[in-house]
Structures are given as structure tokens and as C-alpha cells.
Amino acid sequence: MIALPTAPAARAAIDTAIGEATARLRERMARIDPSSAALGQAIERAADGGKRFRPTLVVAAFHTLGGDLDDPAVYSVAAAFELLHTAFVVHDDVIDHDIERRGMPNVGGEFRARGRALGADAAGSALLGDAAGILAGDLLLHEAVRLVASIDAPGETRRDLLDLVEDAVVVSAAGELADVENAVIADDGVAADAILVATANKTAEYSFCAPLVAGSVLAGAPTGARTTLRRVGQRLGLAFQLADDLIGAFGPADVAGRGEGGDLREAKRTPLIALARESDRWPEVSDALAQAHTGPVAVRAAQQALAASGARERLEQLIADTLAEARGLVVDSLLPDPARAMLLDLVEAVRERVP
Structure with missing residues (x-):
């Protein structure tokens, strides 16, 4: 995978901005009901880790064109592009009927298992998994837009x-x-x-x-x-x-x-x-x-x-x-x-x- 040189502090700031955004979603959804709470947790896991290539591109272009790396706005925008990527990945998995990513259950896979644990049959569990994947992608898209719309600029x-x-x-x-x-x-x-x-x-x-x-x-x-x-x-x-x-x-x-x-x-x-x-x-x-x-x-x-x-x-x-x-x-x-x-x-x- 592509790796661009960035200061460790910049990478840490990218990770923090992404983590804060997904934690906000998780906490917001935890206040609704157990199913929503589970979806918030699954979204947080889906966005965790990864190579952060797209947000690094935002920061690299910003910095090499004279931007100040102490500006928090750049990390919010960088995080938005990572969440956009995660949203597309989650939706792609629904389209491709995939239930795993990187060897682990994805959002749809987690909710298929949840459906089975709640007594649903195979068709019902698959429907629940697809619904969770679509909704997770939608929520991530919304959060990406919110991050950009909320910057101090x-x-x-x-x-x-x-x-x-x-x-x-x-x-x-x-x-x-x-x-x-x-x-x-x-x-x-x-x-x-x-x-x-x-x-x-x-x-x-x-x-x-x-x-x-x-x-x-x-x-x-x-x-x-x-x-x-x-x-x-x-x-x-x-x-x-x-x-x-x-x-x-x-x-x-x-x-x-x-x-x-x-x-x-x-x-x-x-x-x-x-x-x-x-x-x-x-x-x-x-x-x-x-x-x-x-x-x-x-x-x-x-x-x-x-x-x-x-x-x-x-x-x-x-x-x-x-x-x-x-x-x-x-x-x-x-x-x-x-x-x-x-x-x-x-x-x-x-x-x-x-x-």
C-alpha cells in the first residue's frame, strides 16, 4: 500500500479525529436502544485501523502547499475522507454479499450473527445484516459531511x-x-x-x-x-x-x-x-x-x-x-x-x- 511521509504527530492527529467522530456516533446511538448501540459499535470497528491513505493525502497536500499542521480543520477534513472511504467499503460489502473483511466479520456479518442469536432464520439474519450494512454506510456518509460542515473556516x-x-x-x-x-x-x-x-x-x-x-x-x-x-x-x-x-x-x-x-x-x-x-x-x-x-x-x-x-x-x-x-x-x-x-x-x- 502507498505510504506518504508525514510527521508522527500528524498521523496521530488524523487517528484522533477519526476516533472522536466514530466515538460520537457510538455514544449517540447507545442512547437509543440495544440494536442501535450494537450498530454504533460495529461502525467504530469498521473505521478502526487501516492505512489512512486518503486522509494522509489531505494532510500532505495541505502541508506541502503551505498549510499549518497546527490547524485542527485539516484533521477534521482528513477524517471525513476516511469515513467516506469506510462508508463506501461497507456499502460495497452489501452489494457484493460479503460478510467478512480482513478475515473478520464486517458490519453485515456481525448483524447476521446477531439475527441468529435473536432466533431469526437464515433469510431473516441475511436481511438484518444487509440492513445494518446499508444504515452503517449512510451514517458514515452523514458523519463525513458533518465533519466538513463543522470546521472553523x-x-x-x-x-x-x-x-x-x-x-x-x-x-x-x-x-x-x-x-x-x-x-x-x-x-x-x-x-x-x-x-x-x-x-x-x-x-x-x-x-x-x-x-x-x-x-x-x-x-x-x-x-x-x-x-x-x-x-x-x-x-x-x-x-x-x-x-x-x-x-x-x-x-x-x-x-x-x-x-x-x-x-x-x-x-x-x-x-x-x-x-x-x-x-x-x-x-x-x-x-x-x-x-x-x-x-x-x-x-x-x-x-x-x-x-x-x-x-x-x-x-x-x-x-x-x-x-x-x-x-x-x-x-x-x-x-x-x-x-x-x-x-x-x-x-x-x-x-x-x-x-
């Missing part, structure tokens, strides 16, 4: 930041919907370009563009700097997600966070698969992918078929070209040297994720 700054949050939510929702739609329609009905757009929308806006621009807004950076950060963020976000697709297909288990070839076993329609479909060797790839769910040997066969089709090489080149565009934008920009150095480090960090 000029009204124009708050409005700009709230616009960024809205963009992040709307674009990411569009990307998620397109991703699901692409997954359910006929195999030959989705062009590679459409899958690439959905991939970028799901990740680039809320993971890179909005956090970077948010930091620049808080730092009082000029419009030109914000535009550059958005353009760089779009390319970094796309490259980041494409690298994730390669990791999901080819990355070792310790990097992927699950069994090797997880995307192949789950038959996900990623840009990698879309590129393979355009090759002359698609029939062989398709046959191999159809067997990938059966075990490690079949996964290896699918990996070999994808590599032989040229899809892996094409995706690696697309990542390299996208990162080259990002680097060019940074080098040619009028950003201060510290901001340019931070972004160039980020380009290299994304490049290093390619398996």
Missing part, C-alpha cells in the same frame, strides 16, 4: 469542501452502479473503454482527486494549483485501480490480502479481462477463466492464458502511460517544490504496486 472554504465531498459521492456512486451493470449484462456487451471509465470513477475521485484538492483548498492554494492536483489525481486514481486489478489476478496472497488470483476465482469483469476479450486468444482465456474457481491449479492456468493473450502486458503498459502523464503534469506545473516532490513520490509509489 470561512464560508467559501466550507462550500468548496462540501462540493468536493458531493463530487466524490456522486462520481463514486456512478462508478459503482456502472461496475455492477457491467457485471450482469452479456459478456460481449461491455467495451473495454466503458469498464475503464467505471474503474476510474469508482476510485479516482474520492481516493485521489478530492483529498488532494481538499488539502489545497484548506491551504488557500490558487485555482491553478487545484486544477493541477485534480488532473494528476485522476491519472493516479486510474493507475492505482488498474494496479489493484493486476494484484487481484496475479499478486501473491500476502499482497492481495486473500488467496492468489481472487479476482479470477470470482470471475470479476476487470479491465484486464476486457483487454483479454479483445485478443485472438479470448476463447482459450474464457475456457481457463471458467475453471478458475476450482482451485490453485486452475488459477495458474488462467493466469498463464491471460499472459499469453497479451492482456497483462497491455494493462501494464496502460498503467505506465497513465503514470507518465501524471508525472508530466507534475513536472510541468507551477506547484511549489514540496508539493511537486510529494506528487512525484506518489507516482513512484503507485508504480511500485504493480506486481
